[in-house]
Amino acid sequence: MAKPSYRPSPINLGANTDPYQPIERRYKITRQLLEVLLEHRHPCTIVTKNALIERDIDLLAQLAKDNLVYAFVSVTSLDNKLASKLEPRASAPHRRLAAIKTLHDAGIPVGVLVAPIIPMLTDRWMEQILERGAANGARMAGYTVLRLPYELKQLVREWLFATRMRGEGEFAELIKQRFALATKKLGLARNRDIALQSGLFMPPTPKGPQGELF
Numbered sequence: 001m002a003k004p005s006y007r008p009s010p011i012n013l014g015a016n017t018d019p020y021q022p023i024e025r026r027y028k029i030t031r032q033l034l035e036v037l038l039e040h041r042h043p044c045t046i047v048t049k050n051a052l053i054e055r056d057i058d059l060l061a062q063l064a065k066d067n068l069v070y071a072f073v074s075v076t077s078l079d080n081k082l083a084s085k086l087e088p089r090a091s092a093p094h095r096r097l098a099a100i101k102t103l104h105d106a107g108i109p110v111g112v113l114v115a116p117i118i119p120m121l122t123d124r125w126m127e128q129i130l131e132r133g134a135a136n137g138a139r140m141a142g143y144t145v146l147r148l149p150y151e152l153k154q155l156v157r158e159w160l161f162a163t164r165m166r167g168e169g170e171f172a173e174l175i176k177q178r179f180a181l182a183t184k185k186l187g188l189a190r191n192r193d194i195a196l197q198s199g200l201f202m203p204p205t206p207k208g209p210q211g212e213l214f
Contacts, residue, residue: 001040001203008201010194011037014047014105015071022089024052034059037068042194047113057106062107067197069181072142074113075101075129076098077122079133086122097136104137111140111191114179119144119171126175127182134186141183142191145172 001008013019037044038059046053053071058082063069064071073096074111077083080092109158112133114141117123128158130141177210 001043002178002206006203008042008198010043010045010070010196012047016043018048018049018050018090019046020050020052022050022052023067024053031056031059034063038063040202041066041068041200043068043198043201045069046194047074048072049076049087049096051091051095054099054102057108058153059102059110060103061106061116061172066108066200068200069105070109070111070194070196072111072113072140072191073097073103073133073138074115075133076114076116076118077190078125078132082122086118093124099131100125100133100138101136109140110138110144111188114143115189116144116146117175119175123175123178126178130179130182130186130188134188139189140191140193141179141186143175143189145175145181 011031013033017107019033024030024162033055034044036042044063048071053073061071075096076086078093083090083093083131090096100110100112111131114126114129117126126143132162166186
């Protein structure tokens with residue numbers, strides 16, 4: 001961020017792995033990252049399946065005052081037993097929905113993600129998740145279809161998961177239509193429409209070896 005050529009754009013915490021896994025309670029790596037982003041007024045987005053995000057509301061609320069953050073809570077199903085098997089280190093569905101309300105009540109813009117959708121297993125809850133998310137304060141929504149490793153390609157029909165994250169074929173198109181209808185009915189914006197502030201960015205002051213001595 002200290003490079004003269006650096007131009008800020010939202011950094012997504014949670015793109016490859018959840019930033020609020022249980023070990024975060026002790027390591028506090030995500031919290032330290034948020035502290036840096038807040039200090040330099042850098043925009044960011046967060047995607048998580050864990051209610052532990054509530055711990056950092058003090059930092060998120062400060063970022064939110066300057067339109068520097070948007071949080072997303074992912075809810076896969078509304079079945080606690082199934083959720084515990086699919087996502088054993090994640091918060092239960094009702095806790096994730098409660099986290100959405102907590103974030104909203106603290107003035108932090110929050111959205112709900114139906115992700116990942118596993119056709120014939122979790123898609124049945126899509127509309128209900130969107131409804132409950134909106135009722136708890138979510139104002140934006142998105143979804144993904146389960147992304148399978150290349151090695152498992154022979155185990156799944158080509159028409160179902162031909163396109164990464166969205167799928168291709170009749171079932172994927174049905175999910176797309178259902179999602180579009182539900183979000184329109186509930187007045188939920190799409191997660192691709194995020195517009196965060198980047199003009200407040202303050203780059204860190206570079207320090208040389210001698211400067212660090214004082």
